Amino acid sequence: MAATAAGRLQGDQCERDWIWEREIETAPWEETRRLSVAAWERQYRRIRESSPFYARKWREAGVGASFVSLGDLSQLPFTTKQDLKEAIDETPPFGSNLCVSPDQVKRVYQTSGTSGVPSVLALTRGDMETWTIMGTRTYYATGIHEHSSVLTTFGAGPFVAGHTHFVLLRIGTRSVPVAPGDTERVIFGLRAGLADTLLSTASFAQYLANRLEKTDERTPAQLTHVVTGGEPGGGIPTIRDHIQRVLGVTVTEVMGIGDVAPSLFGECPLQQGMHFCGAGHVWVELVDPESREPMEIETGAVGELAYTALTREAMPVVRFLGGDIVRIEGTSCECGRTTFRQRVIGRRDDMFIARGANIYPSAILAIVGDFRPRVTGRARVVRKGPETSIEPPIPIEVEVADSGQPDPGLAAEIESAVHSRLLFRSRVELIPESDFGAAGYKTRLTRNDPSTHRGEG
Numbered sequence: 001m002a003a004t005a006a007g008r009l010q011g012d013q014c015e016r017d018w019i020w021e022r023e024i025e026t027a028p029w030e031e032t033r034r035l036s037v038a039a040w041e042r043q044y045r046r047i048r049e050s051s052p053f054y055a056r057k058w059r060e061a062g063v064g065a066s067f068v069s070l071g072d073l074s075q076l077p078f079t080t081k082q083d084l085k086e087a088i089d090e091t092p093p094f095g096s097n098l099c100v101s102p103d104q105v106k107r108v109y110q111t112s113g114t115s116g117v118p119s120v121l122a123l124t125r126g127d128m129e130t131w132t133i134m135g136t137r138t139y140y141a142t143g144i145h146e147h148s149s150v151l152t153t154f155g156a157g158p159f160v161a162g163h164t165h166f167v168l169l170r171i172g173t174r175s176v177p178v179a180p181g182d183t184e185r186v187i188f189g190l191r192a193g194l195a196d197t198l199l200s201t202a203s204f205a206q207y208l209a210n211r212l213e214k215t216d217e218r219t220p221a222q223l224t225h226v227v228t229g230g231e232p233g234g235g236i237p238t239i240r241d242h243i244q245r246v247l248g249v250t251v252t253e254v255m256g257i258g259d260v261a262p263s264l265f266g267e268c269p270l271q272q273g274m275h276f277c278g279a280g281h282v283w284v285e286l287v288d289p290e291s292r293e294p295m296e297i298e299t300g301a302v303g304e305l306a307y308t309a310l311t312r313e314a315m316p317v318v319r320f321l322g323g324d325i326v327r328i329e330g331t332s333c334e335c336g337r338t339t340f341r342q343r344v345i346g347r348r349d350d351m352f353i354a355r356g357a358n359i360y361p362s363a364i365l366a367i368v369g370d371f372r373p374r375v376t377g378r379a380r381v382v383r384k385g386p387e388t389s390i391e392p393p394i395p396i397e398v399e400v401a402d403s404g405q406p407d408p409g410l411a412a413e414i415e416s417a418v419h420s421r422l423l424f425r426s427r428v429e430l431i432p433e434s435d436f437g438a439a440g441y442k443t444r445l446t447r448n449d450p451s452t453h454r455g456e457g
């Protein structure tokens with residue numbers, strides 16, 4: 001491979017630099033830090049003066065009146081999703097953390113809300129631009145260039161993923177928007193050759209691969225690149241390999257956090273984990289998932305990411321715990337970017353403890369994927385209550401094709417594979433596609449079942 005091709009998708013012959021903001025994305029760590037230190041000084045003063053939410057939070061945590069530098073950030077308390085929800089409830093509609101006057105709010109997204117009650121995200125014109133900058137670095141990093149034709153199923157709103165349309169416009173791609181969940185139109189668009197790139201959840205890409213494999217339908221020849229987001233599947237080898245093989249594409253993944261930026265991490269075509277793309281605008285810390293003590297961002301480290309908005313105007317967050325547990329894959333890359341790379345291991349909420357070991361459901365997905373084509377690749381853990389520690393056998397639901405023949409030995413074989421690799425017993429239940437839930441959206445890796453027992457007869 002020629003040196004100039006290190007950051008490009010296979011077959012991409014374009015002349016354009018494969019790094020959107022080379023100066024920032026390849027800067028030595030010290031320079032990024034210096035930029036961030038300066039941004040934080042301004043941001044700290046602004047938050048202190050204009051956010052009643054943080055002013056009180058910091059006072060309650062015993063933070064004095066003096067400046068807290070970026071290096072001493074761990075003196076400030078973490079912010080959780082629950083904190084932000086309370087801030088909204090306190091002063092609706094934008095909350096007690098709105099740091100600008102309401103007439104400066106120029107765009108409002110909504111979140112689905114964990115308890116079913118939506119929450120809002122307010123942006124100033126400047127915030128929209130900042131999100132677009134970070135998103136452009138992110139999607140450009142995956143190999144999407146001006147000459148790409150991109151089919152997306154993201155609506156314009158209410159969710160933050162809709163911001164991606166601004167990003168695609170900035171890169172200058174051809175954009176082919178399709179309504180969320182309109183599977184047939186996605187397939188039509190790809191067959192018709194309208195797009196060479198698909199942005200979707202990993203679940204949807206998997207669904208597409210299963211469907212084309214099963215029915216011998218023609219694979220859309222022009223499709224060369226699938227970018228997955230919204231859930232960790234695209235980074236799990238068995239899932240990724242299957243999508244790549246059946247669709248004949250390169251799979252890269254992206255990730256964002258609604259309260260921070262909808263696109264913040266993008267994987268380059270070298271497929272070694274997602275590069276951090278928020279340098280200068282977002283400060284990231286890695287913290288121990290149990291003790292919450294700061295950890296070094298170094299290859300192999302596993303922890304939870306905490307985010308601080310350095311330039312956000314309307315609703316800045318400080319030390320926001322995003323709930324994702326990640327593994328740091330490296331701090332440099334052959335593509336030239338110097339930003340760290342990570343892969344999501346799982347959601348903190350989805351973690352459970354079996355026989356003393358921390359388990360993320362993505363580890364189960366990786367095992368279940370080996371049983372394809374007897375399974376579709378989707379699976380989830382059934383939780384009976386809020387306890388983190390679960391007594392084996394762990395109930396697991398595994399999706400199988402509706403039209404499949406009965407496969408009597410399958411459940412036992414999966415149970416045995418889980419036992420030999422993760423060292424706990426499980427009870428596998430095979431669920432037909434039609435009962436498992438729509439594949440177009442994110443698949444929750446955990447299903448909460450408050451009933452004591454599911455009937456087996």
Ligand SMILES: [Zn+2]
Nearest residue numbers: 268333335337
């Ligand atoms: Zn790279």
